[in-house]
Amino acid sequence: MALVAKDLPQEDPLIRMQRDLKRANRKKPEDIKWGMVIDIAKCIGCHACTIACVAENKLPPGVVYRVVLEEDVGHYPYVRRRFIPRPCLHCQNPPCVKACPVTATWKDPQGAVVIDYNKCIGCRYCLVACPYSARTSDFGEWYTAETPDLAGRLYGRKAAANGYEAHPATEYGRKWPERGHGSPVGNARKCHFCLHRLAVGMLPACTTTCIGRATFFGDRTDPESLVYEMMGSPRVFRLKEELGTLPSVYYLK
Amino acid sequence: MNEKWYKIIIGVCLAGLVVGSWGMFQRLAYGHLPMNYGSFVPWGLWVAFDLFFLGLTAGAFLITILTYVFRIKLLADLGPLAVFTVLVTLMAEFLIIILDLGHPLRVYRFLISPNLGSMLFWLVVFITSMWIIYVPWLYFLLREQLVLYSQDPKRPGQDFYRFLTFGKTTYTEEDRRRDHQRSRFLSFLSLPIGIIFFGAHGAIFAILHNRPIWNSAMLPLIFIMAALLSGGALITFLAYLFQPNDELIHPLGHVVLMILLSFLFLEALQFFVGYQSKITNIVTSLDLIAFGPFWWAFWIVHLLVGSIIPAFLLIRYPENSKMVAWACFLIIVTFLAVRLNYLFPDLAVYKLEGLQNTFFHSRLRTDYVPNLNEWLVSVWVTSLGLLIFMLGTRWLPVIAAGRGEKEHV
Amino acid sequence: MSKKKGKSEILQLFDVFEAKVDRRQFVKCSALLGGSLAASHYLARFAAAAQQRGPAWAQLELGDAYVHFKPENQIYSACQQCNTQCGIKVKIVDGLVAKIDGSPYSPWTLTPHIDYQTPLVQAATVEGALCPKGQAGIQTLYDPYRIVKVLKRAGKRGENQWQTVSFEQAVSEIVNGGNLFGEGHVEGLKDIYILRDPKIAKELAEDAALVAHKKMGLAAFKAKHAANLKYLIDPDHPDLGPKNNQFYLLWGRAKHGREDVFKRFAAGAMGSVNVHGHTTVCQGSLYFTCKAMSMQFTEGKWDTGKKFYWQGDTGNAEFILFVGANPYEANYGPPLRCGKITDGIVNQGMKIAVVDPRCSKTAARAWKWLPVRPNGVAAVGMGLMRWIFDHQRYDSRYLANANKAAAKADHEPTWTQATWLVKINKDGTPGPFLRDSNLGLPTQKLAKKDGGEWGFDPFIVSSGGKFKPFDPYSETTPVEGDLLVDTEVKGGKVKSVLQILREATGAKTLAQWAKIAGVEEGDLVALAREFTSHGKRAVADVHRGVSQHTSGFYNVLVYMTLNTLIGNHDWMGGLAKATTYDAGGHKPGKPFDVTKIPGGVKPWGVSMLRHGQAYDQSTIFKGYPAQRPWYPFSSDIYEEAIPSMGDAYPYPIKALFIYMGTPVYSLPAGHKLIEILSDSKKIPLIFASDIVIGETSMYADYIFPDLTYLERWEFPGSHPSVTPKVGPVRQPVSPPLTDAVTVYGQEAPISVESLLLGLAEQLKLPGFGENAFGPGLHFKRDEDLYLRMVANLAFGDKPDGSEKVPAASAEEIQIFEKARHHLPPTIFDAARWKALVGADLWPHVVYVLNRGGRFQGYQQAYKDGQLANKYGKLVGIYFEKFTTTKNTMTGKTYLPHADFVDGPRDVLGRMLDDKAKGFDMTLITYKPIMGCKSRSISDYWLLALCPENFLEISSADARRLNLADGDKAKVVSASNEEGVWDLGPGGNQPMIGRVCVREGMRPGVVAFSLGHGHWAYGSRPVVIDGVEVAADARRGTGVHANAAMRIDPVLKNTGLVDLVGGSAVFYQSQVKLVKV
């Protein structure tokens, strides 16, 4: 019965995936195919991924890239709750891309569906087209909008806004103008697999902050990678498979 | 139409422009912030209006085709007016859609990075080509009259006409023949373009994955029907205003009645199939149309005022131009309700169960109701369109040019 | 941004990464992270790749504007969005906090966390998990409603009329008093801090004690100390202590560092016994049960034990029974425990069961959910124990060990009193332990720790039927005893402790226990079998749902005794305790002893909470019941503080300082405190430290703006389920947002430290300013204390310094300074900091700060299937002390062992039956994952997840009360028939919330989550300098039903309490939902 230290957890999945990521990043970029696996059995419905994403991308009110659906099943006292996170599924046959009249959104060589905020005319057709409501539009809202500004006596609205709203995040590794002076305001926005982080060898924010360790990310064509391993699970399924959108986000029942 | 009505309508338009300008100010100053549509109902009242205008375009288009392609003399007098109407409604359509964009100044993107796979792209292509066809077409139809105007010293605004005729002082038979050839040519050109144009509109919605009502082959058909119905009604109404002669109005009335009935048939079919399918999403959104918070828009506005009463009038008083006109008027004004009913209920269904409870914000809900600003902007655009139309009928020879069209169609 | 600039930056980064990283570390980390290529190296490749790919439009050129990943843009610290205190990595851009993530060095956010020696450049791109609150911390920092200037009330208390005043003015008014509010004279601290002579204090204290113990007459005392009676609160009751005690420092959430400053200020320097925290509002009885269990028999008597508690070793247990504990939403805490559980369940065949009236997220994903009846929570544990006894599934090998030697022989780190014999009183109740002397055997002489001898009267076990004396701590003579003994000695009955427990659990059948608990008998059997099927790798992990009851102490004891039956303490996958590095520096060899307070007055007298003191040995003893309860076995009794001031029992308080606590909002029946707080007769002077105008600070006379957790220092310590030894450090990462002031000639931002330093300066307190810690060791600004504490951590706990952390390399020191270039000199000054700890220690201090503290490796925390950081002592399950100590309300002695004690009861021990009066629902409460207390209402991102909370009821009750989702209902109770918060001058607030019908609720129970229903914190307008500050509707949503919690019918101004463990009671109020 005495147990020895060897059955201690040896490595956090996050570290393993980070190694996978660095290995992937050594490949020719066009040989990488990004993929995400979400294990419903491990999701505890904490919504950390939602907020991590909001914080990483400094999303304004009404814009959200990754939500977590909560569902109560069963009747008292036999009750279960299921939690289903939903980022952009980065469909390999993406209806949103087909919809866009000006090719402001497309599937990049690594399989990530991206939006070029500078090309997007904001027609919102892609929002209508996405079967998963994974896209939201930036109407130029501010979280601090209704707060008072008694500068000098209180910290105040302007200072607070400057703190976490005025300077947009560097999505796609780009600098965007002060909020209110152009894109991404007026654009369709969505999960971009944190390309700006991948590019520097970091996992997506929703993945690193997943306290249930339910989110896995990596190069789904790399047989050594954890995502590849997970995708082999018999529990695997994809959302609304029947639509033939071929998401690169896989779920485990 | 008589001076009194003309003045009243102009007055109404001006009033509309003044009132609507508040909405326009909101839109231009604060972008989309003051509007109610959001991310789960991305397309709101303005898109409904776009579809509404589209219907009117369709009607006018119908006349032009009947007259100049199929050479049905009956409507010939209305030819030029119809062509002009097409242009005005297209203008309104274009305007309201531009206002709906997040980045209107980027429309040039359609040229720089077009997506040939996108229905929306094609829609824009067709709108533009319609312009390209109809602007010269109208010109060739009016040129003769314009020349006359420009030569008539008693006419106010002579220089204006001179400018329009590029100083052309005489209009020969030769000119007339050539202009007719040209307009014939353009009319032929407009036929396919127009048809696809209306089809495309429906397709925009029809091609969408797992959209309860839209995603069906029937939709484009319904759209064309809808377009014809509202358009037909419009033309009949205009005819009553501008060419109040019975042998023109009555047959038109019949046509409208036919379209109305077949449209209702299609609609009934859609409900029947939908409910039979028992697919939750479809049923929910159909329920929303029939029993949702806006049930009255469907039952009272669309069915009662917009369909049953007109149908009754058309059947009961086929020989009474006034009644026919009234019927058509009702159809036109209530048609917005139909458009709204095609747009919102479908968007009102959450695409994923429980989505409404994941992240709370007014723009992440499907219970959309257009707010005052959106209505005001619509009023502004509509008023502008109507104003231009009225002025056109007064300052351009669209009516005059109609007279005597009979012989050469 | 041009590519050029990007590239050149990349190159220069390369140098840092490749060239200078020393080889050995490089290899290690390559192994860890698959190579240490410069992050931006990839950037270059992607940008390049984008060029030669696809049609022009398809080129999404990734820019290089993302700079979070650079080590010089990161500072490691500790989160405090809740008290789990996870390690964080804060990313700073242009002097603003840009993003917060989990620190990979911290055992809180990764399992296992990365090697402590990993160079910063390696760790720069690695991050661990944080919960949503941690992710939203930026909005706590940049909250529009944060106060930045000192506020003084301009109207009556609680009217929320404020004026901004200078820090200096406020400080001197508090020190000197005067007619401060035009309401008459107010005594300042200088009038309270009057006994300043340590010598006089000592003499008074000693003689006062004699008076209390009737060893000296009062007259004699008065005569002897005639000159000094003026120092006393009440010369007729000298044992109450000096007037100094009339200053009360009350804190809510404080960690080491700040806690040390508080104790130094209020106790060490001002000599007041009244410096108390909030433990009992939190999980009091959990602490104090474990404290009692840790009582050791030293030199002839049972000591008081250590204030601590046990949790399961989450990552290595095979079965965890969570009772009233909710790791997926709250607890200590989600990032720290969830990943271990989910991985265990999915990959290691681990099982968890949850006992909770509400189907929490934890329960929702568990193997079994037992929807227990709130008042029956202990019955589950009793049932389990009964089954375990009936089927002999306890670890008899472990339990047989009567002393240390026997335990050692079995490789057991701990041992218990299971076999010890107890004398049974005539009435059948258990009494003291059987001793040698009872058998007429002689006592032994043993050596005292510091010289001298003491007489040891050995304990007795029955071994093979024969009595056998033993020394519990003998390392040499192992003694084992018979487990179940029921016999006689000289006509007196004696039983073994295990026998007593067996009889207690045997008092009811399994079916009866199940009925009391309101659960299925079959589930109890399944649980008991599971619990006893994994050797030491099963554990019962309890928290507030168990401890915050009138019988909280015994509820916890039941489950801790259950754990003892399988002896899982100190075993991998069993019970673990927190272990930390010493920062105080009192231990030999340490660089700085910052616990010393030269010239301080030793505090003495009866504390306002009457804790740890004997009522019947005080001069205010008036028989039973006492006016208010005394608490011999607990401390920091939050719910007693302000109510006792209201009753001026045992004496009046003249000045109250509240730090980061909001008792009005957080306590059950907190509304009763408002009457007291808003009455300046009862408490003449109240000042608070807060970051906003909060639910409680709004009743203060002065509010001093404080720095948030992202701008300041603290030493968060650890939690029981963190098995490695740790010493996390919270340090300034953001420039301070409050105004700067000058204290002791030093410029610093307004903070609680500046406040106390400022007061100390004017009061000329010892232990502050010049030579505060000893010759040459000044305390003039916060870092004077905190950096020295960091130095102590860096040095380690080995006197020879062999445990010292490595020295930071030149590069790491460079990164350290770069990462702080945005901090103003009022906070950071490399030279100043270095000088403070000395050039030799500096690189080691930097090493610790660069990693947000020091953390033992995960592997090092385990050895041979056991925990490396052991409790390693006697685990008490029978408390002899209790058989002699009297409950001050009933006059009876305390029950000395685990048992089911029904509730709710008032302080006189009488059962309350509000149910009979028609209050048909039991009100419970919980913490949602996206909310923390009153505090997270400023985090708008979190509000998007949960804009308002609900009154959650079962579908059965919904039908019964015909309430539907979204209906509004009011919560009323026997002690709050109107169902409103009476805010005094602040108006009132009805307890009306929306109903949410859930299958996952036990019928008859209504739950609400903590965090909404505000009346301050920006939810209502306030006036500052005549200007109205508008409210933000988003902060005023939902319902906070604490005011519906039952008021104790005897005490009348506080909620129900657990007289043993001190807990405030949250889960036993009967209420009614009235549809509105």
Ligand SMILES: Nc1nc2c(c(=O)[nH]1)N[C@H]1C(S)=C(S)[C@@H](COP(=O)(O)OP(=O)(O)OC[C@H]3O[C@@H](n4cnc5c(=O)[nH]c(N)nc54)[C@H](O)[C@@H]3O)O[C@H]1N2
């Ligand atoms: N999200 C979040 N996490 C936090 C905090 C926070 O504010 N927010 N605060 C931290 C602090 S200070 C603490 S003390 C811990 C507390 O951590 P926990 O005690 O684990 O969490 P609580 O939600 O207070 O209560 C635990 C559970 O007790 C259940 N319960 C209520 N009544 C009863 C009962 O009668 N019997 C039983 N068996 N269960 C009952 C509740 O439904 C709840 O699920 O959380 C810490 N973590």
Ligand SMILES: Nc1nc2c(c(=O)[nH]1)N[C@H]1C(S)=C(S)[C@@H](COP(=O)(O)OP(=O)(O)OC[C@H]3O[C@@H](n4cnc5c(=O)[nH]c(N)nc54)[C@H](O)[C@@H]3O)O[C@H]1N2
């Ligand atoms: N209904 C219900 N009530 C509960 C609980 C529950 O589960 N349900 N849980 C209980 C538990 S476990 C606990 S621990 C208590 C906690 O209750 P308290 O110990 O009273 O502390 P907090 O609620 O954390 O609030 C601290 C207050 O300090 C202020 N503050 C915030 N940040 C700072 C800072 O950085 N510096 C200073 N100086 N002030 C600051 C804010 O005004 C805030 O309201 O609540 C208890 N109350």
Ligand code: SF4
């Ligand atoms: S999920 Fe929606 S947005 Fe994302 S790729 Fe698929 S269709 Fe496009």
Ligand code: SF4
């Ligand atoms: S909103 Fe932007 S991305 Fe979406 S379809 Fe329109 S242009 Fe394309």
Ligand code: SF4
């Ligand atoms: S990958 Fe990045 S953008 Fe997408 S959901 Fe996760 S955090 Fe958000």
Ligand code: SF4
């Ligand atoms: S962070 Fe992980 S566990 Fe939490 S909700 Fe998101 S996916 Fe689920």
Ligand code: SF4
């Ligand atoms: S649990 Fe969340 S809020 Fe609490 S300390 Fe950890 S990260 Fe911060």
Ligand SMILES: [Mo]
């Ligand atoms: Mo707590």
